[in-house]
Amino acid sequence: xxxxxxxxxxxxxxxxxxxxxxxxxxxxxxxxxxxxxxxxxxxxxxxxxxxxxxxxxxxxxxxxxxxxxxxxxxxxxxxxxxxxxxxxxxxxxxxxxxxxxxxxxxxxxxxxxxxxxxxxxxxxxxxxxxxxxxxxxxxxxxxxxxxxxxxxxxxxxxxxxxxxxxxxxxxxxxxxx
Numbered sequence: 001x002x003x004x005x006x007x008x009x010x011x012x013x014x015x016x017x018x019x020x021x022x023x024x025x026x027x028x029x030x031x032x033x034x035x036x037x038x039x040x041x042x043x044x045x046x047x048x049x050x051x052x053x054x055x056x057x058x059x060x061x062x063x064x065x066x067x068x069x070x071x072x073x074x075x076x077x078x079x080x081x082x083x084x085x086x087x088x089x090x091x092x093x094x095x096x097x098x099x100x101x102x103x104x105x106x107x108x109x110x111x112x113x114x115x116x117x118x119x120x121x122x123x124x125x126x127x128x129x130x131x132x133x134x135x136x137x138x139x140x141x142x143x144x145x146x147x148x149x150x151x152x153x154x155x156x157x158x159x160x161x162x163x164x165x166x167x168x169x170x171x172x173x174x175x176x177x
Contacts, residue, residue, distance in 0.1 A: 001023060001025060001026045001027070001094065001095075001097040001098065001099075002025045002026070002027045002029075002030065002031050002032060002094075002095055002097075002098050002099075003018075003023065003025065003031040003032075003098065003099050003100070003101050004031070004032050004034055004047070004066065004067055004070070004098055004099070004100050004101070005031050005032065005033045005034070005050075005101055005102060005103045005104055005105075005108075006033075006034050006035070006100060006101070006102065006103065007033075007034070007035040007036070007102075007103055007109070007112075008102070009035060009036055010034055010035055010036045010045065010063070011100075011102065013036060013060070013063045014062075014063035014064065015063045015064070015066065015100050016100060017100050017101055017102065018099035018100050018101060020099070022101075023099065025050075026094050027091060027094040027095055028051070028091055028094075028158055028159065028162055029049035029050070029051055029052060029054060029091065029155070029158070030049060030050035030051035031049075031050040031104075032047045032048065032049055032050065032056075032070065033047065033048050033050060033103055033105075033108050033109060033112045034046065034047040034048075034066065034070075034112075035112055035113070035116055036060050037060075037116055037119060037120065039120070039123055042059055042060070043059070043060035044057055044058070044059060044060055044119070044123075044131070045057070045058050045059070045060045045066060046112065046115060046116055046119055046138075047070050048108070048111065048112050048115060048151070049151070049155070050105070050108050051154075051158065052146060052151050052154035052155040052158055053108070053111050053115070053143050053145060053146055053151040053154065054077070054139060054151045054152070054154070054155045055115050055119075055135050055138040055139055055151060056070060056073050056074055056077055056135055057073070057119070057131040057134050057135050057138075058070055058072075058073045058131065059131075067098045067100075070095075071092055071095055071096075073131065073132075073135075074088075074091075074092065074095075075088050075092065076132050077132060077135050077136065077139070078091070078155070078159075080132065080136055081136075081139075081152055081155055081156055082156070083155070083156070083159045084159075084163070087159050087162070087163060107145055108145065111143050111144075111145050114141075114143075115138050115141065118138055118141060119134060119138060122134050122137055122138065136152070138151070139151045139152035139155070140152055
């Protein structure tokens with residue numbers, strides 16, 4: 001379960017906030033922040049993970065299908081970062097349930113705005129790139145919120161540490177520790 005935290009600009013495009021209160025995410029990547037970029041020839045939505053700032057770009061088609069399109073766009077990016085397929089599958093399973101809400105963290109929103117600016121630049125200079133290529137290029141940007149690391153490295157570290165913890169728990173459950 002995660003919350004897709006949208007800017008006011010994106011919410012005005014037809015997304016409806018979920019009625020229930022705050023719920024903690026059950027995903028490794030945490031909640032996702034999203035904003036719309038009015039670009040030509042296609043409007044885009046930039047989504048970033050709250051925990052690692054991993055960027056994922058999706059077309060800004062029907063607002064109601066945005067969460068599903070985020071789930072479709074995420075696997076190729078995680079695969080390009082050499083995240084094991086089992087870990088990608090587990091993350092997607094945890095992301096099946098979602099809710100929609102407003103942005104909550106000014107710090108994450110600031111990072112989203114910085115990446116939006118860089119995305120505009122990237123689209124202008126590399127119009128031939130795919131959304132995945134633009135996402136991976138943005139993922140190499142050092143960000144203060146991830147201790148001046150880049151979202152790609154922060155995401156790899158998060159998945160590696162999660163796998164190590166899971167392995168240790170399995171070993172201790174079998175008396176191997």
